[in-house]
Amino acid sequence: MTMTRRPFTRLLATACLAAPLPLLAAAPAALDSDNETLARGAYLATASDCTACHTAPGGQPMAGGLEIASPLGAIIATNITPSKSHGIGDYSEADFVRALREGIRADGANLYPAMPYTAYGHLSDADIHALYVYFMEGVAPVDTPTAETALPFPMNLRVAMKGWNLLFHDAEPLEDDPERSAEWNRGRYLVEGPGHCSSCHTPRGFFMQERDDQALTGAQVGPWYAPDITPDVAAGIGSWRHDELVTYLRTGKLDQAQAAGSMAEAIEHSFQHLTEDDLGAIATYLEALPTAESSSQARSRFDHGEPGDELASFRGDGYAAGLSGDSRGAQLYSANCSSCHQADGSGTDDGYYPRLYQNGVLGDVNATNLIATILYGVDREVGDEHVFMPPFGEQPNAFNALNNDDVAVLANYLLARFGETDDDGHPILQVSADEVQEIREGGPRSPLILLARIGLGVGVVVLALLGLWLIRRRKARRR
Template sequence: MSNRRVVRKLTLQISAICLGLGGLLPLSYAAKQVPVQAPSVQDTQQNLIARGQYLAIAADCAACHTDPGTQQPFAGGYAIHSPMGVIYSTNITPSKQFGIGTYSEQQFEQAVRHGIRADGSHLYPAMPYASYAGLTDDDVHALYSYFMQNVTPVDTHNKTTALSFPFNIRQMMWGWNLLFLKSGSYQNDPSQSAEWNRGKYLVDNLEHCGECHSPRNMMMAQKQGNDALSGAALGSWYAPNLTSDKLSGLGSWSREQLAQYLQTGDVPGKAQAAGPMAEAVTNSLQHLHDDDIEAIITYLQSLPAVAHPQQSKPTGDFGQASNVDTDVRGTAPMGIGLSQEMSGKALYDSACASCHQPDGQGTADHFYPSLSHNTATGGNTPNNLISAILFGVQREVKGKAIFMPNFGPDSQVQALSDQQIASLSNYIFQQYGNPDLHVTPEQVTVLRQGGKQPLLARIAGPASIGGIVLVVLIVLIVVIRRARQKSRG
């Protein structure tokens, strides 16, 4: 059954009975009349499983636990490129030999909310259990019911995650959890509306938006308070500011634009989803109920503004139509042997103009978007434009595939060097985007390799005993400070 059919079926099921997700659903999700006859046990179980399926979609479980190479749902094997190395997702089908088929509900809850597997070993925070820690008991129960009763077991071996020393010592996560893992499910804020509370629960817990959009502290934990959801580097990409700031955040977006972006990943003249956000739209956000989309927007628009001082005007307001100079149009060679000395405008004419048009305004149907009035070219970081060139863009919405080929080393159309991508990016920023941005070949090299490594990964590199000692000292200092703060409180 397609995702769309599942969601439509689920909408009817949830509208028919009062399922209340821990008291968080708005009234439109609940039946407004008491049924004359109580539902049968079978109906109740079916509704519970359907609810669990919706929660799994909202939590985007399939995105990480499905290997694109095999396309076996939830069978694991997806390579997550973290700053500490490659982490492979595990098989979470009810396979008794390789998956979670032998897990009790308590063991399932421990894995989802605390990052501890049935064998007692620790999961890495690539599994967003720090966000899932806030899931309600009812939601965990529904998820368990769905995975155990409605997911097909796949007897596939788990790929081995082999991080370098010291990150291969999973016991170290005990200290990280002690410092940064909050316990207890989400509690409604009585001073806020039901819609706001639902939105916060979705953003902070189920959809775990902060895992990408919140900056990290030195120990790679999400920063909280005013820094939450204020934008962060995400490997090669940049997850933008979601606060209500009018220049660098969402303050200049209307509710209609936000809803359209969440459900389609495309707002012409504003933004197009790429990278991890394209995956979120494809696998999760487009399948949410309208009420949940509205709740997310209500919560995001309530966030205090966090300004990025270097942003001079809204990210989507930069640029205008500007034709490629006629002296290069049509003269640039085609094929794989483009000269390293080619100018940015010649590279644009050769590699980009046929789709994005010579004036950079894209096609009339917006399949190929405009490069002006585009957050990828109007932000205060070049990461997303460079990454789109390096890795391409791919998402699927309502059965329609949106695709831009990559120009990286495995490109099927044109492999570009770091120097060429830097020249091309600078031309695009000058012609269509934020002219204050300037890209160097060295920046492209870093993004091609997965982005700048965080300090923790640099000081605790392979076989670095000094780094280990420093990390342990940092942990001890943080623990002592927290203990002192609690004693004073």
């Protein structure tokens, strides 16, 4: 799995958001002037990671158009520039507040919770006001339409979200806990409010609601898996020191973990631009979280595997023989990964090419992130460093396209050599070509659509039968 360095190129949207950061303190301050309110709003938009979803690759800042994978289908991020024709330029502040707190657009239609209003509802009134000022005055209007989200029936009926909100949404602003420190309260506010960490890291229930009893214990997010970030030593990040957690939030890189997918976007567009005080507060809050009682992981996901070189196993066999025999995984590793991660998986001394043993992606409860990393690569810009690993899936920009069977064989080699194994030395996880195809298609799909259609169909039949029964009953009475 090769990585290449490229010259640093910062997205314009990130530059626009990051520019006012030196003007801001770690905690909310009094709104003394319009400039201060604007700067505060820019910082909050950065903390909320609005760019990651609302700026498409190569597109204008906040102009939308990005397809967001969900278990129910693709959701298209909208234009949230102050364009009056295609954005939110006609939103009053009350409209803006309603969208962030209740998930309701200015036209009265419900938003899907892919826009994390379930978290933004916890923002203070002052912070929502600052965000409104920023989006109306600090973002350039882009008069470009975006495609409409078109989820399959019946999920395309946005009115159903009214019932969902009644059951699962709490729009109340967070209040400080007087029993906790100011740093803990600030960290909770950032994690549960603008940072909306639970939107990715908390498992979802049958109706796609967040499982509060398993908060931040890990969840599927499209083709990636957002891991457990509780202090659980085995399943979570309880083995990390406070400074390591802060470093990861700022850079996306530790010896045992590297940010990719949506977390890489969060690091690039959001976390690296936050103040050290805010990053420290987030770490303090995460370190104080309760751990999940249901965790089945016995050993830390960062404590497994060792360096080892099995490439000699296919030497002298010939290329074709190696690809059809037991050494196929080692041969795929040699051809695609070893030049950067080294033959024994030890990576490079500076950590730019990470080691593969004692690495969280190979010790997690599932192989989702291993598969996704092979298929989609890693692309993360932090400061003046561009961390890049090319994708190896069958796609136009793939470095050396691998089919589903190739990816499964390579993944199983990596799991056996550097991952978690049982007492007999067999890998705990086994990847199939079908699992690779599922990740290639954007991740697992929810059965909710099919079940909802069945439920609606049954309801229609019941109503039809009830109608026929009433008609016959009336006719019988007339006789």
